Amino acid sequence: MKNESVPFIMLAEKSSDAPFYRQIYESVRDAILSGRLTSGTRLPSSRALAAQLGVSRITVVNAFDQLLAEGYLEGRTGAGTFVASEIPDDLLTVNEPEPTGAQTPETRPPPPAISKFAMEIRGERSGTDADWDRVVPFRNGVTAIREFPFDIWEKIAVRVIRQAARRFRGYGVPAGYLPLREAIAAHLSGSRGVRCGADQVIITSGAQQALDLIGRVLLDRGDRVWVEDPCYQEALAVFRLGGAEVTAVPVDVDGFDVGAAESVCADAKLVYVTPSHQYPTGATMSLARRLELLDWARRRGSWIVEDDYNSEFRYTGRPLASLQNLDRHDRVIYVGTFSKTVFPALRLGCLIVPVNLADIFAAAKNLCDTHTALIEQAVLAEFIAEGHFARHLRRMRSLYEMRQAFLVDESGRRLAGMMKISKASSGMHLIGWLRDGLDDRAVALKGREIGLDLTPLSSYSVTKRQPPGLVLGYTGFNEREIAEAVEKLRSVLGSFD
Amino acid sequence: MKNESVPFIMLAEKSSDAPFYRQIYESVRDAILSGRLTSGTRLPSSRALAAQLGVSRITVVNAFDQLLAEGYLEGRTGAGTFVASEIPDDLLTVNEPEPTGAQTPETRPPPPAISKFAMEIRGERSGTDADWDRVVPFRNGVTAIREFPFDIWEKIAVRVIRQAARRFRGYGVPAGYLPLREAIAAHLSGSRGVRCGADQVIITSGAQQALDLIGRVLLDRGDRVWVEDPCYQEALAVFRLGGAEVTAVPVDVDGFDVGAAESVCADAKLVYVTPSHQYPTGATMSLARRLELLDWARRRGSWIVEDDYNSEFRYTGRPLASLQNLDRHDRVIYVGTFSKTVFPALRLGCLIVPVNLADIFAAAKNLCDTHTALIEQAVLAEFIAEGHFARHLRRMRSLYEMRQAFLVDESGRRLAGMMKISKASSGMHLIGWLRDGLDDRAVALKGREIGLDLTPLSSYSVTKRQPPGLVLGYTGFNEREIAEAVEKLRSVLGSFD
Numbered sequence: 001m002k003n004e005s006v007p008f009i010m011l012a013e014k015s016s017d018a019p020f021y022r023q024i025y026e027s028v029r030d031a032i033l034s035g036r037l038t039s040g041t042r043l044p045s046s047r048a049l050a051a052q053l054g055v056s057r058i059t060v061v062n063a064f065d066q067l068l069a070e071g072y073l074e075g076r077t078g079a080g081t082f083v084a085s086e087i088p089d090d091l092l093t094v095n096e097p098e099p100t101g102a103q104t105p106e107t108r109p110p111p112p113a114i115s116k117f118a119m120e121i122r123g124e125r126s127g128t129d130a131d132w133d134r135v136v137p138f139r140n141g142v143t144a145i146r147e148f149p150f151d152i153w154e155k156i157a158v159r160v161i162r163q164a165a166r167r168f169r170g171y172g173v174p175a176g177y178l179p180l181r182e183a184i185a186a187h188l189s190g191s192r193g194v195r196c197g198a199d200q201v202i203i204t205s206g207a208q209q210a211l212d213l214i215g216r217v218l219l220d221r222g223d224r225v226w227v228e229d230p231c232y233q234e235a236l237a238v239f240r241l242g243g244a245e246v247t248a249v250p251v252d253v254d255g256f257d258v259g260a261a262e263s264v265c266a267d268a269k270l271v272y273v274t275p276s277h278q279y280p281t282g283a284t285m286s287l288a289r290r291l292e293l294l295d296w297a298r299r300r301g302s303w304i305v306e307d308d309y310n311s312e313f314r315y316t317g318r319p320l321a322s323l324q325n326l327d328r329h330d331r332v333i334y335v336g337t338f339s340k341t342v343f344p345a346l347r348l349g350c351l352i353v354p355v356n357l358a359d360i361f362a363a364a365k366n367l368c369d370t371h372t373a374l375i376e377q378a379v380l381a382e383f384i385a386e387g388h389f390a391r392h393l394r395r396m397r398s399l400y401e402m403r404q405a406f407l408v409d410e411s412g413r414r415l416a417g418m419m420k421i422s423k424a425s426s427g428m429h430l431i432g433w434l435r436d437g438l439d440d441r442a443v444a445l446k447g448r449e450i451g452l453d454l455t456p457l458s459s460y461s462v463t464k465r466q467p468p469g470l471v472l473g474y475t476g477f478n479e480r481e482i483a484e485a486v487e488k489l490r491s492v493l494g495s496f497d
Numbered sequence: 498m499k500n501e502s503v504p505f506i507m508l509a510e511k512s513s514d515a516p517f518y519r520q521i522y523e524s525v526r527d528a529i530l531s532g533r534l535t536s537g538t539r540l541p542s543s544r545a546l547a548a549q550l551g552v553s554r555i556t557v558v559n560a561f562d563q564l565l566a567e568g569y570l571e572g573r574t575g576a577g578t579f580v581a582s583e584i585p586d587d588l589l590t591v592n593e594p595e596p597t598g599a600q601t602p603e604t605r606p607p608p609p610a611i612s613k614f615a616m617e618i619r620g621e622r623s624g625t626d627a628d629w630d631r632v633v634p635f636r637n638g639v640t641a642i643r644e645f646p647f648d649i650w651e652k653i654a655v656r657v658i659r660q661a662a663r664r665f666r667g668y669g670v671p672a673g674y675l676p677l678r679e680a681i682a683a684h685l686s687g688s689r690g691v692r693c694g695a696d697q698v699i700i701t702s703g704a705q706q707a708l709d710l711i712g713r714v715l716l717d718r719g720d721r722v723w724v725e726d727p728c729y730q731e732a733l734a735v736f737r738l739g740g741a742e743v744t745a746v747p748v749d750v751d752g753f754d755v756g757a758a759e760s761v762c763a764d765a766k767l768v769y770v771t772p773s774h775q776y777p778t779g780a781t782m783s784l785a786r787r788l789e790l791l792d793w794a795r796r797r798g799s800w801i802v803e804d805d806y807n808s809e810f811r812y813t814g815r816p817l818a819s820l821q822n823l824d825r826h827d828r829v830i831y832v833g834t835f836s837k838t839v840f841p842a843l844r845l846g847c848l849i850v851p852v853n854l855a856d857i858f859a860a861a862k863n864l865c866d867t868h869t870a871l872i873e874q875a876v877l878a879e880f881i882a883e884g885h886f887a888r889h890l891r892r893m894r895s896l897y898e899m900r901q902a903f904l905v906d907e908s909g910r911r912l913a914g915m916m917k918i919s920k921a922s923s924g925m926h927l928i929g930w931l932r933d934g935l936d937d938r939a940v941a942l943k944g945r946e947i948g949l950d951l952t953p954l955s956s957y958s959v960t961k962r963q964p965p966g967l968v969l970g971y972t973g974f975n976e977r978e979i980a981e982a983v984e985k986l987r988s989v990l991g992s993f994d
Contacts (some may be wrong), residue, residue, distance in 0.1 A: 033823070069814045071784030086785050110798030112828065113766070114857065118714040121860040129675045135666040142667045154658045161651045168842035169632040169973070170639045178626045205702055209866035217615040221718075238864055269610065287568030288583050301607030317566045326530070331609065345665035345871035360611065363618040367735055368865070369706035374842035376870055476666070 020055045024063035032072050032083055041083045043073065117241050137485035139453040140280075140429045140473030144399055145343050152388050153379065160378045172374045174366035175358065176203025176350075180381035184336070184350050187384055192311060193321030194334055194352055202351040202361045205372050207309060207337035210351045211235050211272075214333055215242040217357070217364050218270055218303050226261050226271040230460035232279045235272050235307065244270075248462030251278055255285030258296045270303040275323045276311035277427045280460050280471045284426075290323050297331035307335045312393055313475075314426040315401040330354035338380065340428060341393060348372065348380055400475045403482065404430065407474045410486040418493040419470070428475040431457060432489075434468040438496055443470065447492045452485060454492075517552045521560035529569050529580055538580045540570065614738050634982035636950040637777075637926045637970030641896055642840050649885050650876065657875045669871045671863035672855065673700025673847075677878035681833070681847050684881055689808060690818030691831055693849045699858045702869050704806060704834035704846040708732050708769075711830055712739040714854070714861050715767055715800050723758050723768040727957035729776045732769050732804065741767075745959030748775055752782030755793045767800040772820045773808035774924045777957050777968050781923075787820050794828035804832045809890055810972075811923040812898040827851035835877065837925060838890060845869065845877055897972045900979065901927065904971045907983040915990040916967070925972040928954060931965040935993055940967065944989045949982060951989075 018026075031037040044052070046060040053060070064081060067073040074084045114122075135142055160167075175181065181201035188194035204210040211234070219225065221243030227236050229248035240246050247265035249256060256273045271293070275285035285293075297304050306323045314320070324332040334352035342348070353361050365371065383389050404423065407430065411421045420433040434440055440456035447454040457469035474482060515523075528534040541549070543557040550557070561578060564570040571581045611619075632639055657664075672678065678698035685691035701707040708731070716722065718740030724733050726745035737743050744762035746753060753770045768790070772782035782790075794801050803820045811817065821829040831849035839845070850858050862868065880886050901920060904927065908918045917930040931937055937953035944951040954966035971979060 065814050070817050084784070086783070087788070109795050109826075112715075112794075112798045112800050114715055114854070115713060115717045115720075117717075118857050118861065121864065122857055129670055129672075132668070132670045133664065133666060139667065145662045145666050148662060150658055150661055154655055157654055157658060158651055161647055161654060164647055164840070164842070165642045165645065167630065168840065169630060169642050170636065171629070171836075171841045173626055173629045175626075205866040205869070208864070212865050216612060218609075218611055220612045220614075234864070241864060286583070287581065291584070297609075298606050301609045303609050317562050320563075320567050329606075339668075343661070343665065344668045345661070347867065347870040357611070360615050360619055364615065367618065367705070367731070367738060368709050369702040370844065372702070373844040373870055373873055376873065 020053075020059045021062040021066075024049075024053070024055075024060060025066050028063065028067055029070075029072055032087065037083050039083055039085045039087055042079075043081045043083070045080065120241055135476060136451055136453045137477045137481055138429075138455075138470070138472035138474065139476060140455055140471050141340065141344065142473060142476035143340060143343050144396060144403075144475055144478075147395065147399060148343055149388060149392060153383065156379045156382045156386075157375070160375055160382070164375060167378070168374045172371040172377075173362070174202075174371045175362040176201065176372060177374055177377035177381060179385070180377045181350075183381045183384040185352075187389070188322075188334075188336065188352065191319060192308060192336075193325035195325060195327075196334075196352045197355075200352050200355055200358055202353060202358070202365060203372050203377060204349045204351060204365070205369065206339055206347045207307065207335050207349040208234060208238070209368070210335045210337075210349050211238045211305070211307075213351065213361060213364050213368065214270075214303075214305055214335075215239055215244070216368075217361055218333075219244050223269040224265060224267060226256075226265065226268040227462065228256050228273060228278060229462040229464045230280060230457065230466055231272075231462050232274065232307065232309075233460060236462065239270075239272065246462075248464070250464045251281060251283060253283050254289050255283045256293065257289060258292045262296075267300060268302060270305060271297070272305045272307065273323070274307045274309065276308055276320055279307070279309065280429065280431065280457065282424050282427050282429075282431070284320065285323070290326055293323070294327055294329070294331065298329045302331065304332045305335060306332055309335070309337055310340045310428050311426070312341050313397055313400055313428055315397065315404070316425045319426075324352060330356065333357075341389070341396075342380065342383075346376065346380070348376060396475075400428065403474045403477065403479070406479050407472065407482050407486070410483055411489075414486050414490050415493065418490070418497075421472075429471050429473045432470040432472050434470065434493075436467065438468045440468040440470060443468075443492060443496065446495060447489065450488050450492065452488050452492065454489075516556075517550075518556045518559040518563075521546075521550070521552075521557060522563050525560065525564055526567075526569055529584065534580050536580050536582045536584055539576075540578045540580070542577065617738055618734075632973060633948055633950045634974045634978055635926075635952075635967070635969035635971065636973060637952055637968055638837065638841065639970060639973035640837060640840050641893060641900075641972055641975075644892065644896060645840055646885060646889060650880065653876045653879045653883075654872070657872055657879070661872060664875070665871045669868045669874075670859070671699075671868045672859040673698065673869060674871055674874035674878060676882070677874045678847075680878045680881040682849075684886070685819075685831075685833065685849065688816060689805060689833075690822035691849055692822060692824075693831075694852075697849050697852055697855055699848040699850060699855070699862060700869050700874060701846045701848055701862070702866065703836055703844045704804065704832050705731060705735070706865070707832045707834075707846050707848045708735045708802075708804075710848065710858060710861050710865065711767075711802055711832075712736055712741070713865075714857055715830075716741050720766040721762060721764060723753075723762065723765040724959065725753050725770060725775060726959040726961045727777060727954065727963055728769075728959050729771065729804065729806075730957060733959065736767075736769065743959075745961070747961045748778060748780060750780050751786050752780045753790065754786060755789045759793075764797060765799060767802060768794070769802045769804065770820070771804045771806065773805055773817055776804070776806065777926065777928065777954065779921050779924050779926075779928070781817065782820070787823055790820070791824055791826070791828065795826045799828065801829045802832060803829050806832075806834055807837045807925050808923070809838055810894055810897055810925055812894065812901070813922045816923075821849060827853070830854075838886070838893075839877065839880075843873065843877070845873060893972075897925065900971045900974065900976070903976050904969065904979050904983070907980055908986075911983050911987050912990065915987070915994075918969070926968050926970045929967040929969050931967065931990070933964065935965045937965040937967060940965075940989060940993065943992060944986065947985050947989065949985050949989065951986075 046057050050057040050060045073081050075081050181198040184201050185196050185198045215238050223244050225239045225244040225246045226249050229250045249261040255278050308322055311319050324334040337349040408421055408423050421430055440458050444454040444456045455471040457466045543554050547554040547557045568581055570578050572578050678695040681698050682693050682695045712735050720741050722736045722741040722743045723746050726747045746758040752775050808816050821831040834846040905918055905920050918927055937955050941951040941953045952968040954963045
């Protein structure tokens with residue numbers, strides 16, 4: 001037990017804008033952790049140290065109190081304050097960062113390992129702080145956000161927040177806020193022919209989480225999954241990274257074809273389809289194909305995941321009924337999203353699951369993130385229940401139809417001979433077909449240089465090569481923006497002639 | 498090709514409050530799907546059917562248009578409207594639900610299988626719509642929500658919503674809204690001594706999602722994990738259901754002990770600890786134990802998960818520095834939550850990860866749910882940056898301290914000889930120790946009958962048997978509620994004498 005006093009305590013320079021008590025705390029702590037102050041060393045009295053440092057005594061006392069509380073120091077009645085004797089000296093220096101090259105490969109401790117899943121997603125590009133809010137034509141999947149009735153949203157939000165202390169005292173239920181589940185069940189049965197009650201609705205943080213939950217609840221590592229080719233890549237990634245063996249099945253103008261699938265891979269436990277509007281080709285799955293798929297699922301005991309991502313935007317006639325509507329054997333899991341109909345940053349989506357799976361999906365949701373934020377669930381519930389949602393959808397339907405027509409007209413006039421594009425009866429994007437042999441990725445890269453956001457069709461291809469094309473989102477941009485972007489696109493395509 | 502006209506179309510009774518066009522659509526569709534109307538059958542003219550049903554012709558035309566669009570009918574110029582010939586007749590009847598008992602076990606198709614994960618969570622209780630908002634003493638982990646400054650929250654929310662169309666045009670970055678990550682990094686380095694920049698912060702939908710992401714990014718099936726015994730059960734469940742082999746290590750008054758762990762299970766890839774305030778015993782991990790744990794992780798190449806769930810509520814002195822603060826080898830993953838400091842329904846939490854893992858965690862977050870809702874992230878960012886968060890924490894710290902003292906006093910006066918309870922220097926709950934031999938689960942059940950929410954200490958036990966006790970949350974209840982609840986508890990405990 002050493003009893004000599006510490007000669008002085010130096011304040012670290014780097015923390016000079018921190019409060020004095022914290023500077024003292026840190027320098028004593030660092031001195032102990034680096035072994036410069038050893039167990040049993042007596043510290044100067046708070047009075048002496050205060051005088052030495054030119055600070056008030058209470059500042060030193062505060063620092064010492066913190067060090068005492070955290071176990072660095074110990075007080076002995078009448079004797080003063082000491083570096084704690086319980087600190088294991090041999091651990092102190094090993095806690096310092098190793099000097100570079102100080103250890104041979106044999107003695108250097110192993111770096112911690114990450115999971116196989118993490119190894120596979122390493123290097124994935126997932127949005128950077130610099131460019132995340134840069135939304136330019138023809139980014140796909142963004143809404144006409146300037147047309148969203150944020151004034152109504154604000155009024156509802158204020159009302160919900162004022163009631164929050166009364167309505168949201170603790171945690172919510174994992175399946176989601178009941179009034180929102182009721183509003184969604186009513187909306188989907190009316191507009192999409194989905195057969196469900198609120199007890200079958202699971203509120204998710206967007207469609208992506210819905211897909212992730214499906215992977216967890218329905219698939220084990222090694223299970224076979226069919227997806228469409230071309231395919232929504234984030235769905236493919238979720239199934240693949242969950243360990244499923246994914247087979248991509250080429251789609252045609254009638255959408256996914258069970259017969260074609262069986263000829264590529266004899267069987268699957270789950271099939272992921274976008275029947276209303278195949279992503280990204282836009283094909284609508286025919287009635288015959290729907291019935292065949294349901295029959296296959298019934299015969300084989302398989303699951304059908306129906307991603308109904310932008311089916312609300314049908315410009316001729318009413319939206320087609322969902323595939324789930326035809327299911328009589330509880331084989332269909334329906335995925336819906338409000339990212340396209342409200343706004344993407346909202347992060348609300350839903351699953352409609354067979355009654356006997358509702359509790360399991362809720363339990364899985366509970367383990368994933370307890371439940372989705374209640375205030376936004378409540379705001380959306382009232383937004384739907386009061387009719388604002390249906391009204392907004394109607395407005396966007398006619399706005400998007402006009403924007404689509406404008407894009408087709410502008411492209412027809414200015415890009416004749418360079419790109420073929422034609423009207424579609426639904427969706428939020430069109431495919432601009434390029435001339436054979438052109439590399440659509442090269443076109444997209446070139447476009448990026450002059451501020452265009454172009455998605456090459458080939459980026460959705462899984463195994464089957466697609467003809468060159470660009471996936472052009474038009475819903476998020478007004479006519480001036482579209483016209484300017486078409487002009488830019490002309491210069492890009494011209495450079496490939 | 499049959500050409501005879503359909504005798505009549507009957508409207509289904511059950512849908513009598515649906516619009517007429519929909520009733521017509523549904524009855525024709527159901528007739529086709531059940532095989533009553535076969536391929537090639539000619540339908541009556543819209544005029545004739547309108548007259549027969551007593552509705553306007555446009556109503557019938559609307560229904561026919563929908564049926565044509567969905568492929569149930571086809572029009573032949575000059576000849577009328579027919580049931581589509583492409584519908585495969587043999588699929589129609591199989592789409593009907595099987596009559597009960599109609600099939601032998603041999604011919605009945607297999608029911609779809611769910612995953613192993615789903616099999617294990619089947620039957621988990623995860624909150625019901627009936628009781629979710631019933632928050633009564635002594636529910637643990639709820640805040641004094643009536644004291645939350647919702648007026649300020651509302652003002653910020655209004656501001657954020659008014660800027661939303663400009664700020665949130667598309668999707669956000671998976672790691673989270675940069676101003677919130679900056680605010681959290683600044684707050685945690687000041688109040689918790691966490692060493693991090695905004696680039697190390699991943700915003701999650703609550704701490705539960707943080708744990709789930711950790712499991713995915715760091716663990717493979719079969720990896721060994723140490724947890725504390727007793728333990729926060731939702732963490733245990735996430736690791737276990739992810740396929741890890743979990744070993745529970747008894748804690749003592751100094752918290753988790755590496756030496757004890759190694760004697761139970763030689764090694765682990767990851768250890769989950771609550772060093773500031775062991776959950777639920779309240780023990781603070783000693784400095785020596787912290788250094789030992791960090792040294793072990795460095796030597797073995799293992800990960801330490803520090804769940805810092807309610808460390809802000811320290812009633813004597815300042816909060817102790819985090820374990821992450823001592824880490825010089827990038828072994829610690831820090832988990833924080835705003836459920837206890839803002840309100841539980843918010844669903845915002847964070848991960849602080851070593852710099853070289855930040856991109857991988859962001860990519861995993863992207864696959865799980867793209868990103869957390871932006872409006873609430875932005876509101877919280879401004880709430881923190883403007884100082885409201887720190888002010889609210891200070892107010893709650895003194896309020897919770899008073900509520901704790903009140904609970905201890907009341908219990909001391911009214912439950913003497915029945916339950917031992919003493920003050921703690923931190924946390925949001927106390928343990929009320931029952932007399933030896935009493936079954937704390939039976940006490941909790943009895944309490945539920947008269948409206949108390951009691952959590953038996955034994956429910957946190959993994960393998961080691963705990964002495965009987967009740968985990969009593971006090972932060973969410975005022976003195977009147979606590980006094981009444983203590984009186985109720987007296988009658989419950991009295992009934993066990």
